[in-house]
Amino acid sequence: MNFKSRLATAGIILSVAFGCNQNTDKDTSGLDSTGADSSMTARDAEAETKTQDFIQSLPSPIHVARIFQRAGLKYISGITNPAANSSKYMSPYSKSINLGIYTTDLSYCTFNDQSQEAISYFKAVKTLTDGLNLTSIFESTNMVPRFERNIGNKDSLVTLMATMSMESDILLKQTSRLDIAYLSFAGAWIESAYIATQMLKNKRNPDILKRLLDQNNSLGKLIALLKDYDDKQEFDALIASLSDVKTSLDVLNSENTTTHEEEFKKLVTKVEKLRNDRVNDN
Amino acid sequence: MKKIFFILTIAIASFGQSAFAQCSDKTIKKLCKEGLGTYIFESAAFKPLSAFGAKKNLVEAAFSVYSQESYRVLNLCQGFSDVVEFAIYDTDHNLLFSNKSDKSVKFYDFVAQKSGDFTIEFKIPPADMKSTSCCVAFAIGYK
Numbered sequence: 001m002n003f004k005s006r007l008a009t010a011g012i013i014l015s016v017a018f019g020c021n022q023n024t025d026k027d028t029s030g031l032d033s034t035g036a037d038s039s040m041t042a043r044d045a046e047a048e049t050k051t052q053d054f055i056q057s058l059p060s061p062i063h064v065a066r067i068f069q070r071a072g073l074k075y076i077s078g079i080t081n082p083a084a085n086s087s088k089y090m091s092p093y094s095k096s097i098n099l100g101i102y103t104t105d106l107s108y109c110t111f112n113d114q115s116q117e118a119i120s121y122f123k124a125v126k127t128l129t130d131g132l133n134l135t136s137i138f139e140s141t142n143m144v145p146r147f148e149r150n151i152g153n154k155d156s157l158v159t160l161m162a163t164m165s166m167e168s169d170i171l172l173k174q175t176s177r178l179d180i181a182y183l184s185f186a187g188a189w190i191e192s193a194y195i196a197t198q199m200l201k202n203k204r205n206p207d208i209l210k211r212l213l214d215q216n217n218s219l220g221k222l223i224a225l226l227k228d229y230d231d232k233q234e235f236d237a238l239i240a241s242l243s244d245v246k247t248s249l250d251v252l253n254s255e256n257t258t259t260h261e262e263e264f265k266k267l268v269t270k271v272e273k274l275r276n277d278r279v280n281d282n
Numbered sequence: 283m284k285k286i287f288f289i290l291t292i293a294i295a296s297f298g299q300s301a302f303a304q305c306s307d308k309t310i311k312k313l314c315k316e317g318l319g320t321y322i323f324e325s326a327a328f329k330p331l332s333a334f335g336a337k338k339n340l341v342e343a344a345f346s347v348y349s350q351e352s353y354r355v356l357n358l359c360q361g362f363s364d365v366v367e368f369a370i371y372d373t374d375h376n377l378l379f380s381n382k383s384d385k386s387v388k389f390y391d392f393v394a395q396k397s398g399d400f401t402i403e404f405k406i407p408p409a410d411m412k413s414t415s416c417c418v419a420f421a422i423g424y425k
Contacts, residue, residue: 053334053418054327054343063324063424067348158322166314166323173328174307211348214397218346 055178056221060169061100061188062161064215065107068196071207075112079198080105081191081279083120086127093234094281096180099128100187101279107161108195115151122147129168132180137167182225186238187278189215189222193245194275197268216249241274305330305360305417313358314421317389321354321423328358328419331406339411341404341418347373347394351424355402356389357381358419366418367405373398 081101089095106121126138150156172181196212223242229235248267305328327343334341359366365385370378379390410416
């Protein structure tokens with residue numbers, strides 16, 4: 001082997017070794033095929049540096065659903081977004097938001113022992129993650145068959161949902177696809193607030209109301225994080241609607257209780273509109 | 283000569299891989315599964331130390347908690363010459379925990395008294411401040 005051949009061999013070994021990580025990132029991010037613009041990654045990096053040393057950590061939608069369930073949130077048939085709608089969401093924006101909505105619906109059904117519905121929502125979540133080129137979340141752990149095999153075993157289903165949540169959280173951060181992470185969290189936040197307010201408007205449960213008011217903190221964080229994308233019309237509209245909901249939660253969290261009843265009715269209406277607009281947005 | 287050239291190439295390539303591996307998704311997932319025990323994954327955050335700038339000796343992050351919920355905070359810092367010291371502050375910024383007296387402790391379990399934001403601080407060992415292979419990382423679990 002002459003010097004040129006050795007150099008070429010060394011070059012191939014080095015490019016494979018160093019290129020692996022870059023290729024992994026590229027393959028799993030798939031930004032091009034989702035239609036997300038290429039400036040998004042640079043913007044994500046900028047967003048990260050703006051907020052302390054790490055990006056603000058948001059709670060897991062599965063944990064939030066669990067907290068509501070512990071507070072007494074019961075299953076109401078027909079309240080969730082039908083899983084069959086998952087195929088109609090076309091834009092990365094509507095896919096991301098409804099991914100969060102379905103994650104909450106999946107958790108809500110699982111914690112309330114609605115196994116068959118839970119399977120439908122697990123598949124709906126997979127449809128949307130595939131559509132966003134996040135296929136590896138399900139593929140790496142062969143999750144759908146495992147979920148189906150464990151129907152009726154709530155603990156196992158919760159473990160599988162937590163695995164899905166970990167795969168998703170780490171993948172989105174590793175590939176700097178924070179726009180999807182924030183929109184998905186927004187969808188999950190909206191759906192959990194929707195289910196809680198629908199129950200509260202019929203029957204007041206102080207524990208559920210307390211947990212709903214607790215969501216004001218994560219909503220404030222979410223709005224701040226979304227503001228890095230407010231030059232996009234759909235983000236701007238979402239921020240405006242979420243801020244309007246936050247205004248009501250601020251009032252309900254205040255010590256002045258004289259306007260609470262009226263404000264609660266406003267909150268229910270705002271959350272209904274916010275949620276139904278996103279569910280019906282293709 | 284041929285052998286030396288080959289070994290050198292493999293050595294350089296391996297070094298590159300291990301530097302990347304510290305903050306890789308696979309490493310973080312493996313450490314989460316091992317360290318969270320019976321706690322359920324809530325979220326993780328990770329960044330190479332170099333991303334914070336060369337003079338950063340204290341790295342800070344905030345995470346949300348809900349009252350009466352049980353949490354585990356897991357220190358997943360990797361690649362440092364010594365165990366990284368970490369401290370946790372509650373919603374009113376009272377110090378709840380520090381592993382200063384026993385650096386081998388890598389997690390802290392607690393029940394949140396109030397809903398709000400907790401803070402975690404990592405003290406970077408001076409010897410590692412210019413390192414390119416260290417990863418600052420943590421995970422949160424709940425029950």
